[in-house]
Amino acid sequence: MVGRHTVYWAGAGGFDPLAPTPAQPLAIGQKWPGLSAAEQAQLRPMAEAAGLDVDDPQLVAPACDCSGFVCWAMGIARNPAPGRWINTDSIWEDATGRGAQFRQIERAAPGCLVVYPKEGSGETYGHVALVTEVANDGRAARIVHCSAKNFSAAPADAIKITTARVFEDQGKSIYAWFRPMTP
Numbered sequence: 451m452v453g454r455h456t457v458y459w460a461g462a463g464g465f466d467p468l469a470p471t472p473a474q475p476l477a478i479g480q481k482w483p484g485l486s487a488a489e490q491a492q493l494r495p496m497a498e499a500a501g502l503d504v505d506d507p508q509l510v511a512p513a514c515d516c517s518g519f520v521c522w523a524m525g526i527a528r529n530p531a532p533g534r535w536i537n538t539d540s541i542w543e544d545a546t547g548r549g550a551q552f553r554q555i556e557r558a559a560p561g562c563l564v565v566y567p568k569e570g571s572g573e574t575y576g577h578v579a580l581v582t583e584v585a586n587d588g589r590a591a592r593i594v595h596c597s598a599k600n601f602s603a604a605p606a607d608a609i610k611i612t613t614a615r616v617f618e619d620q621g622k623s624i625y626a627w628f629r630p631m632t633p
Contacts, residue, residue, distance in 0.1 A: 455500070457513045458598040458608035460575060464518025464528040464536075472514045472522030472596070472609075478502070479509030496598065500606030516578050517541070519596035519609060520563060523580055524628050538576025542567040545626035552626040557588030559625075564590050564614060566622040573620070581625070582611060590614035590625070 456463075456473045459481075463472045478497075482490070482504045490504075497504045502511060514522075517537045521528040528536045536551075542565050545552035555562060558581045565578040579595030594611045601608040617623040 455512070455606055456596065456601075456608045457497075457500075457502070457511045458515060458596060458601050459513035460515050462518055463514025463596070464521035467522055467525045467527050469522065471512065472519045473512030474514070475510050476513035477510050478504060478513070479507040482509075493598070496602045496606075499604075500601065514596050514608060516596045520578050520580060523594075526628075526630075538565055538578045539567045539569060541565050541578055541626065542576065542622070542624065545624060549629070551629050553629055555625045555627055557625065558584045558590040559627075560584060563626045563628065564593060564617045564623055565626060566617065566620045566624070571620055571622045577616060577620075579614070579617070581614070590617060593617070 457476070457478065459476055462476050463474050465474065494504060503509060518528055521536050530536065541552050541563065544550055545554040558564065560581055560583065562581050563578055564581055565576065567576040577597065579593035581590040582594050583592035585591040591614060592611055593614045594609070596608045598608065600610040600612065
C-alpha cells in the first residue's frame with residue numbers, strides 16, 4: 451500500500467473492505483474552495499510539493515484518512531451499520547468502555563491498534579495505526595498509518611511505515627484489539 455501517492459483527507463477511504471486499495475477517488479479540486487483559509491494555508495505546501503494543483507477544479511486523487519486505512523486493513527467497512535461510523539474517537543471510547551468491537555490491551559502486539567482520541571488530546575484530530583513491530587518493553591516500535599504528516603515527507607504518500615513516536619508523545623494513546631462483529 452505504501453507508494454501509491456495517497457492523499458490524506460479526513461473522512462475519506464475505508465468504505466469498501468474488498469477494494470484493492472483503502473483510498474477512494476476524491477474530487478479535491480471541487481472540495482478545495484470549501485476549505486477554510488487556514489486549512490488551505492496548511493495543506494497547499496504539501497499538495498504543491500507532491501505536484502498537485504489544488505486550483506485545478508478537475509483534480510481527483512486517491513484519498514484516505516487514518517481510520518479509513520485501518521478499517522480497510524482489518525477487512526471491515528468503516529460504516530458497519532446504519533448510524534455507525536468507525537473513527538479514532540469511537541475506537542478509543544469503545545476500547546476504554548464497553549469493549550463491543552475493540553478491547554484495550556496493556557502491551558502492544560503485532561496487528562493490534564494504537565489509538566488516541568481527539569477529545570482531551572489537544573490535537574485537531576485523533577489518530578490510529580496498526581502496530582507492525584513491538585519493542586522489548588511492550589511498546590509499539592513500528593506502525594503503518596495514514597497521516598497528513600506522512601504525505602508531507604518524500605515520497606508524497608499519506609500511508610507509510612514509521613516509528614510510533616506520534617503515539618508515544620500522546621498521553622491518551624492506548625493499544626486495542628479488534629473484535630469482529632457477529633451477525
